[in-house]
Amino acid sequence: MTYLSKINTPATAMRTVRIVTGLYLLAFVTSHLLNLSLGLISIKAMDAARPFLSGFWTGGVGGLVLGLMLVVHYLIGLWTIFRKPVLNGTTQDMVQVLTGVFVIPIMATHVIGVSMLGNVGVHLDYQSINQLFWLSNPEIGLLQVILVSVVWVHGSAGLFTWLRSKSNAVAVLPWLYPLAVAVPVLALLGYVQAGRAVLIEAKAAQIAEETGAHSGDEGGAERFTTDAYDPPIESTQNNVPAPDIPYALINSVTSQTIWWSLGLAGFVFLARGMRLWFTSASRVRITRGDARPIEASSGLSLLDAFRGGDQPHANLCSGRGRCGTCAVRVVSSDIALPEPSPLERATLDRIGHGPDTRLACQLRLLGGGAIEVAAIYPADYSFSDSKPGRDEAGGVVEAIQ
């Protein structure tokens, strides 16, 4: 409820929605990966924990909510790509954009396959899934590893960016970092362990077939020539008549999703390019303190200009206007500066500085000219600096007031 009370502008509302949906999705991914890591024990353990760790999120209404969250998060991300003046400001931003764009095409095969099979009544267990990923369709298995990497990198990057902008999260962060590595690594190792079990089983079966002088060639051939998505295990293991599985439909839905999402992303990039093309750029000369002046093209935010000029500048939230550590005092400017957006106003009010203080990440330089600013926080500022007993940052803050 406290969150809702804060939402009073579209920008902050969008920000909040993005965080909430992202956190929800990350929680699901974590839970799912923990389920996978049980593969270190056995495939049975994976299956046993499945209703609690994965099924809880995907079953029934949960699945719908998850899908909704995903779509909303994705669309907000695309909107940000369209709006942001610079995408490759930091490595982290670039990674966020790339992983965000490619996450849907990569996960489409897995998500649509599993959910549509579930709809027609085929419930895959981890035994069959692992056989599929390691034996019959290893390229899909490879795709899952890439998916885990991409999703986890995207999620944890977002999480840590968000947490770093919270001054009361400083104490938690050092403990979260190891977790952020441990969860996917354990999941992948569990996956590898399960895969090895499956591979050994298959090898044993093959040897048994060969020594037993069975004419197992046909079965083997059938097994290894199966197309994109048909688990052959269903018919053999469950001993129930296989339900009518609409493979063609699943495949077409999957490929359509992939192409549509890629097309949408491409369209967003195109639109962004057009937008940048039409807003004509001119040169801005930026002086900060006694550092050497840098040249940047207009349309960038001040923070992006600093990054482009290789001048470090404090920004704990990577330029999302949350933390207020990129604040600068405008000494002189012959460019007409835009009024602070409500988002910027809110953050400025929170950190509480004079009227000529602006957020470098939100201050966009519209038009050519020269501007001189003074940084308020040192470039290597972190929230642990503002603890009592460390007065260098405090001194800076006081000097400005």
Place this chain on the structure above:
Amino acid sequence: MRMQVSRLLTVFVFVVSVLPTLLFAQEATGPVPPSANDLHEFTRLLSDERIQNWIVEQAAVAELDNEDFEVTARQELVGALSKIRTGVTNLGLAWQAAPTAMDLFRQRWAEQIQPNAQVVGLTFIMIFLFLGAGLEWLFRQYTNPIKLRIEMQTIDGLAQRAYAAGLRTLITVAGLVIFAVGSIGAYASFSWPPLAAVIVLNQLVVIFAVRAIWTIVVLFFAPRVPELRLLPVGNATAKYLSRVLLFLSAFIILAVSLVDMYGRVVTIPGSDSPVPQTLAVVAVGASLGAVATLLCVFLSFSKMVRIQGMPMSKSQRMWRLYLLVLILLVFIALLLNVTQVMWSIALIGLLVPALTLIRAWVGTSFDDANEDHKARALKAAAAVAAEAPEVPDEGDAEEEELVEEEVEHLSPYETYRPIALRLARFLAVIAVGIAIALIWNLGIFEPSESPTIAGRIISVLIDSAVALLIADLVWVWAKTAIDRRLDAYVPPQDGQAPGPEARMATLLPLLRIVLMVTLLVMVSLSILTSLGVNIAPILAGAGVLGIAIGFGAQSLVKDVVSGVFFLVDDAFRVGEYVEIDQLRGTVEKISIRSLQIRHHRGAVHTLPFGELKSLTNYSRDWVIMKLEFRVPFETDMKLVKKIVKQIGAKLKANEEYGDAILETLKSQGVRRMEEFNMVIGVKFMTRPGEQWLVRRDAYQMVRDAFDEHGIRMAERNVKVEVAGAENMTEEEKRAIGAAAQDAIQKPLVPGPIPDEP
């Protein structure tokens, strides 16, 4: 009885017969003598004709082998030419086989690796990379603030820059190691089929190697942080060059890895025959690499020209041409499969521009360091000036100039410039030398005879170069150090006592000559050894000669050696007043063998150091001088004391020698009583050499003051008391006076005053 004797005898015989066996048990258990049967068999074998023929053949072959071992230069040339011919032939075969290269690869690949296994292998690579990257990311979360702080700090001075850049690189390297341990370690914990192992490891190593190279490039170029840049280049240049280097190294590493993988896949395990397709792929890879390198060289040169905004200079054109020729040579050598020659060309070829660059680099680094030092000294001077604001204005500019000049002169780094230059050059040459030696398999680290003539020549060259370089390094270091000390030595001005540096001025040139001779001898001996000359006779001869000369020049050697020790003891310096046995004088000259002192009356004494037993030095620290005055018994001692005190104060206030007086004149009271008077003692203490002036004035002033206060100096007088003198006539009195005169005339021998020069 008889029984016993016989029994004893038996025992004795037994012992005698067993004892040698026991004693020589060692020999007995060794070669067991052949039995008669064996010997018969052996003679039979020897008489066999087949065996005889075989032995003769073996002997011939062994002789041939021995001859072969000593390869002549001609044979070697023939061998090299035939190797090149084979290389050309192989190239032709490869050219023919080239179109089938890909097909062959696909076929072998399909034979050896199942399609599913490929994908599974790729899955594993992904997982390993994720593991390594994840661990490195974790490490970075904790080290990033430190790194940022390093990048943010203001750097002043070369040392701090090098330290900060090194620290930053260390953090990066630690991350890289964690990455490698995570990914390659995870790889190693699985067992792999041999081919898959090579492929997976190849990819991991490629990624690791490229990242390692990037780390090194960042250490030197620091494209983002100009403060931490070790090389003297601008921002644009650093960015461009680091990117080009990264691209080039990544390209070449990837090409090498792919070619290697191709070779491994195509070669059928167990067969040694080379596959011509492999050579074709090598050729393609080498061509691509050569083209990429040429492209990078040309683009870099044109970019540099654009950045500096001037047309390309002649030397730049020359360097470009040089690199072009070098790349082509390496390429040809690679194609002909003469790996050793290729590496040698590449290393030596790169060493030449590298030496030029290193010289420029060291030069600019020292210039920077001097600038820093100057700026700091000027700042300090400005701070001093600011503290004393009453400095007149007109003197400012001049003063500043003076300070600047002084700073220029005093820059502490300048003397190290030649050493640093030589050291850098030395390290570069040594590194290349070791690399070439390893490539040619010369075994520089263990004494081994290289079988080929070219190898021998190269090893001699490397040995001599190393000896020369080390000697050069030591010589330059010692020479600059000695010259620095000698430059700092200021010869004493006339009349002043020389400082302790004076003896260094004597010793150091001697040391320099000794060092030079030693180094020359050692280098020539070491070069002779590496040439194969047996230097033992030379050494022995030198030893004999040394002993002969040593006996002959025993006293000379004694003089020199004891001279060194006198100088080390700091027993005397030039300009000091010394006494040796009965000889006194000022030290005028100190040579290796002898010491010259000049007596104050002009005579010059020359004393070999060997003759010096003990030596008295009158010019050290302080001198006490005692003066005596004879006054009558009725003198008022209090008055004398007061007068002496006043005079002491006056002497101390004298502006010529007042500072040299350590303890001024003071009265010591009555020193002794004599027949007709008493002796008053006064003393004072001065710096050596100043006492004479003070004494002169002290005598004069005391006399004047006594005169003024009516104190009479005691004179020798004889009081003659004659009983009934009142009745004497004038005549008699005169006679008595004349008789007493004789007593006065008798000289009273004054004792020698010890402090008289």
